[in-house]
Amino acid sequence: MSLILAVGLIAVALMVERWYIIVMRSRTNGRLFIERVIQLVRGGKVDDAIKLCASSSAALPDMGLLILRSRSRDETDLRMVAEAASLSVLPKLQRRLSYLPALWRVVLLLGALGLFAGLRTALGAGDAGIAHPGFGRAFDPAVLAVAIAIVVDLGHAYLESQATRTTGEIHEFAARLINALIDRPDVRLGHR
Numbered sequence: 001m002s003l004i005l006a007v008g009l010i011a012v013a014l015m016v017e018r019w020y021i022i023v024m025r026s027r028t029n030g031r032l033f034i035e036r037v038i039q040l041v042r043g044g045k046v047d048d049a050i051k052l053c054a055s056s057s058a059a060l061p062d063m064g065l066l067i068l069r070s071r072s073r074d075e076t077d078l079r080m081v082a083e084a085a086s087l088s089v090l091p092k093l094q095r096r097l098s099y100l101p102a103l104w105r106v107v108l109l110l111g112a113l114g115l116f117a118g119l120r121t122a123l124g125a126g127d128a129g130i131a132h133p134g135f136g137r138a139f140d141p142a143v144l145a146v147a148i149a150i151v152v153d154l155g156h157a158y159l160e161s162q163a164t165r166t167t168g169e170i171h172e173f174a175a176r177l178i179n180a181l182i183d184r185p186d187v188r189l190g191h192r
Contacts, residue, residue, distance in 0.1 A: 001141055004110045008148035011103040014096060015155040022093055022162045030060055030169040034176065037064050041180040059089050063170045067177050075182050082174040089170060093163040100156035104149040111145020 033052075040049040046068060053065035066085035072078055118138025179186055 001114065001144060004107055004114065004141055004145050004148065007103060007107050007110060008144075008152070011100060011107070011148070011152040011155075014099055014103070015152065015159065018095075018097060018100075018159050019155075021095075022159055022166065025058060030166070030173075033060060034169065034173045037173070038176055038180050038186060041068075041177065042186070046181075059093060059166055060169055060173055062089050063174055064177055067174060067181070073182055075178060078178040078181060082178060086170065086174065090167055093166055097156065097160055097163060100152055100159070104152040104156070107145045107148045107152065111142040111149075114141025114145070115139060117141075 037049045037052060040046070040052065050065065050068045053061040053068060055061070063082070063085050066088070067078060067081055070078065070081045072081070115138060118141065122138045176186060178184075
């Protein structure tokens with residue numbers, strides 16, 4: 001049980017750390033931020049757009065800052081900067097997320113191991129045909145492991161969806177910002 005709790009605490013600590021990085025630190029109203037920066041760039045206020053991007057340490061403004069600071073107006077150069085910037089910005093969102101499924105599988109396996117060990121002890125200590133009083137407690141590790149696995153799996157799904165959402169906003173922002181810098185029309189899908 002102690003080992004299951006230890007792995008569960010590691011998973012919860014990892015989820016809290018990832019939640020802080022993905023949700024709290026990267027928290028910007030992506031749609032409003034993108035529209036404001038694009039509006040500034042289209043209005044010729046690139047320095048104001050740079051200041052707006054520099055005012056936050058979130059992933060989305062980081063991408064804009066790297067593109068805007070390049071001061072290039074060549075589409076190929078801007079796309080290369082955006083691609084290089086994404087190699088810097090995006091891994092921070094995905095870092096250590098793949099550990100969570102592994103941790104909930106480890107917790108489940110430890111729970112199964114505890115169940116089997118408890119059953120072996122309970123069945124070995126009882127009289128023939130009579131279940132030992134410890135038989136019910138043999139299921140405690142498995143129940144704890146399943147409960148922790150559920151929490152970790154749900155946390156992983158939430159964090160993964162938030163990282164995917166932010167990644168999509170970053171790609172959209174980079175493409176729209178490049179279009180604004182080279183004075184190409186802005187195409188906003190679904191916008192009327």
